Amino acid sequence: MIRILLTILLGLVVGIWEAALRPVVPPIISIPLLLPAVILMVVTSKSSRAILMTMTAVTFIGLYQVFYFDLIVLRWVAIVLIVISLSRYWLTNRSVYSSVALGVIARVLDWGSLYAVSHIGLFLTNYSRGWGIPSGWYLTLGYDAILIALGFFLISSITNRFQPSVQRENAKKYHMI
């Protein structure tokens, strides 16, 4: 129960950062937190918690995302499900490289789906503008990679989630104790 509450709290913190703080702080510190948080949740925790955290965050963000037509909750649930599948069946090793690769794939999915949804919205709603790739797209990708890598190193240094599972009796053989 506490873990569920902590997951919701994390989602709210990410949502508040994305909806209330990122738009008003200088561009240099306007760091995208949602995607790195989702990727780190997927690679370090249960899928259900990753989905819960994502849904909490994007529901909050969706309340103040009014510049384009955007089915943000549906989009992000789909993205996180795809990322979970990829991490289970394709990028299966828990390394910083595979995590960053998942991050890049998720960002491409995010931009692609937002572009498609916002342009579909031009025909179905009264929104007049579709989303376009921002001029500083490479900065966003760079931030994603750095944050995922930093988060990965931080988690691996304070927990034993990414340690190889070696039996204790074999540990001496592998010079682990």
Added chain:
Amino acid sequence: MIALILLTIGGLFHPLTNMFRAVTLPVVRGVSGGAQYLVKSVTRDTGDAAKVTELQTRLEHLQVDYVKLKALEEENTSLRAQAGFLEDSGYDHVGARVIGREIKNNMAHILIDRGSKDHVELGQAVITDDGLFIGKVDQIQEHIAVVALLTDLESRVAAKLIDKRELVGVVEGRGNGTAVLTFIPNNAGIQKDMIVVTAGTESKVPPNLVIGVINKIEGEDTDPFLSASMEPYALLDRLQFVSVLRPTALRPRL
């Protein structure tokens, strides 16, 4: 899934969204306000940049004063007993905080924490706290509204020169922080550094709100119409507080 999407487009979730927004708006307002205050107080101490900003602000104040003086002079000569712009033009203003912005590529929109509940309507003029025109209300919901800034690609506003009465052209947004004054009659006598203000020919945009200054005039002597690139006076990427102008007839009764 398709049914869910159609229901979303149809507005089934609007009441729920409005309810959540009403609950979370004070949090967003407080957090973004605190962040803006922090950013402002940090950047205030950064030497040259701060001096430039201060000088720019003073210049804006001077321009606004000049416009007000000109407007008053004009009004006095026509024996209209008007003392202040807002009272006499039949408008009052609703203060709003900027809680979001989307200023990139050809788009220049801000999100404000006032909506239809505050009697804000589509097309109403939005000004800075210094009285500089920045754009018009473009989208509206119960608690929030989107303002299309004058540099937005789809923004259009009728304009005149400060010391003239007649319409001189249309200020069109060009994206990336730029705007152009178009459809200027060749005999309008327009020159570089002239100040452009709103013409007041639109129903919800009062006249004499400062828009910007003429930078460069383009066109030949034989062209029927000229165009001119403009520099908006307001610092559109640093807006924190704005005011939406609304007709006094819509002022809520207390």
